[in-house]
Amino acid sequence: MKVFVTGATGYIGLPVVRQLLEHDHEVLGLARSDKSAQLLESIGAQAHRGTLDDYESLAQAAAASDGVIHLGFKHEQISNKPKEGVDYNSLCVDDRAAVTAMLKVMEGTNKPFVFTSGTLMMARGKLALEHDGPDMEHPVSRIRGANEAVVLDFAKKGVRAIVMRVPPFNHAKGDKYSIGMLAAKAKQFGVSAYVNDGENRWPAIHLIEEAVLFRLALEKGAAGSVYHAAAEEGVRLKDVAVALGKALQIPVVSKPLDEAQEYFGFMAFALHEDNPTSSARTRAELGWTPTHPTLLEDIEAGLFND
Known part of the structure; x- marks a missing residue:
C-alpha cells in the first residue's frame, strides 16, 4: 500500500514511517524542508514537498496514495508559549481545512484515512471509552472534537475514515x-x-507500540472507528x-x-x-x-x- 503520511518526520511520525516500511508499505511523507526530505529519503521513503497550509498539494498527495495517516499539526506554534498566547481555535480550523481537502478527493474510494486526535479531549475524571465522544463542554475539547466529527462523517461517503486518539505520554x-x-x-x-x-x-504508550497501532489501524481498522493508543x-x-x-x-x-x-x-x-x-x-x-x-x-x- 502506498501511504501518504503528514508529520512524517515528527516524534510520532518517523517511527510510524519506519513501521510502515518494515511491513512492505510504500511511504510518501510530507516534507516542509530539504532536511526533512533528505531524512525521509535516507530511510527509504519518498518525500512530498509542501506544507499543511498547501491544501491543493495535500489533496494531490492523498489522491495519488492508497491511504493516508494524518499526524501533522502546527505543534511548533504551541510549544514553549503560555496558554494565553496560543490561538488553538485557529490552529484547529487550519487542521480541519487540511483534513477536508484530503478527504474530499478520497470520497467513494474506500481508502483508509487515519486522523490523529488526543485522549485529553475526553470527559475528565472517568474512564474514557472508544465510543465516548469528546467533552463538548470543555472549550479546547470542543474545538478538536469538531475535527473528529468531520473525519468520521466521511465514513458515510466511501472513505475508511478512522480516528486514533493518542495519549499525552508517548515515551521512548x-x-x-x-x-x-x-x-x-x-x-x-x-x-x-x-x-x-x-x-x-x-x-501512556511506548512510541514503538504506538507506531504498530497506527499501522494496524491503517490495515485493519473499520470505517467510522475510534481507537485509543493507550497501553496503560x-x-x-x-x-x-x-x-x-x-x-x-x-x-x-x-x-x-x-x-x-x-x-x-x-x-x-x-x-x-x-x-x-x-x-x-x-x-x-x-x-x-x-x-x-x-x-x-x-x-x-x-x-x-x-
Missing part, C-alpha cells in the same frame, strides 16, 4: 517531549513537581514526578495550580487533568497486545537522558 528512549519536557523542568528548577495532590492519571489506562502524575525525582536525585514537590504555569509553562493547563483511558475495544478489534516497557520502567531506565 531519547524522549524530548512528554517525559523529556518534565525532566527538563525538573533539572531547571532542581525539583520534580506535580500539580495539587497528583492523584490525577494520564494514559492511567499513570498517576505523582508517581511520574516521584520516578523522575528518584532518577535525577532531586526532591519531589507539589505545586498548587495557580503556581503551576511558572514551573511547567504551556503544559500546566493539562497537568491537573484526570484522563484515564481504556483501549479494550482497540485491542480486540485490531488484535493489538502491548509488549514494550511501561512509562515508569522507561523513566527508571533514564529514557530522557539520551
Whole structure:
C-alpha cells in the first residue's frame, strides 16, 4: 500500500514511517524542508514537498496514495508559549481545512484515512471509552472534537475514515517531549513537581507500540472507528514526578495550580487533568497486545537522558 503520511518526520511520525516500511508499505511523507526530505529519503521513503497550509498539494498527495495517516499539526506554534498566547481555535480550523481537502478527493474510494486526535479531549475524571465522544463542554475539547466529527462523517461517503486518539505520554528512549519536557523542568528548577495532590492519571504508550497501532489501524481498522493508543489506562502524575525525582536525585514537590504555569509553562493547563483511558475495544478489534516497557520502567531506565 502506498501511504501518504503528514508529520512524517515528527516524534510520532518517523517511527510510524519506519513501521510502515518494515511491513512492505510504500511511504510518501510530507516534507516542509530539504532536511526533512533528505531524512525521509535516507530511510527509504519518498518525500512530498509542501506544507499543511498547501491544501491543493495535500489533496494531490492523498489522491495519488492508497491511504493516508494524518499526524501533522502546527505543534511548533504551541510549544514553549503560555496558554494565553496560543490561538488553538485557529490552529484547529487550519487542521480541519487540511483534513477536508484530503478527504474530499478520497470520497467513494474506500481508502483508509487515519486522523490523529488526543485522549485529553475526553470527559475528565472517568474512564474514557472508544465510543465516548469528546467533552463538548470543555472549550479546547470542543474545538478538536469538531475535527473528529468531520473525519468520521466521511465514513458515510466511501472513505475508511478512522480516528486514533493518542495519549499525552508517548515515551521512548531519547524522549524530548512528554517525559523529556518534565525532566527538563525538573533539572531547571532542581525539583520534580506535580500539580495539587497528583492523584490525577494520564494514559501512556511506548512510541514503538504506538507506531504498530497506527499501522494496524491503517490495515485493519473499520470505517467510522475510534481507537485509543493507550497501553496503560492511567499513570498517576505523582508517581511520574516521584520516578523522575528518584532518577535525577532531586526532591519531589507539589505545586498548587495557580503556581503551576511558572514551573511547567504551556503544559500546566493539562497537568491537573484526570484522563484515564481504556483501549479494550482497540485491542480486540485490531488484535493489538502491548509488549514494550511501561512509562515508569522507561523513566527508571533514564529514557530522557539520551
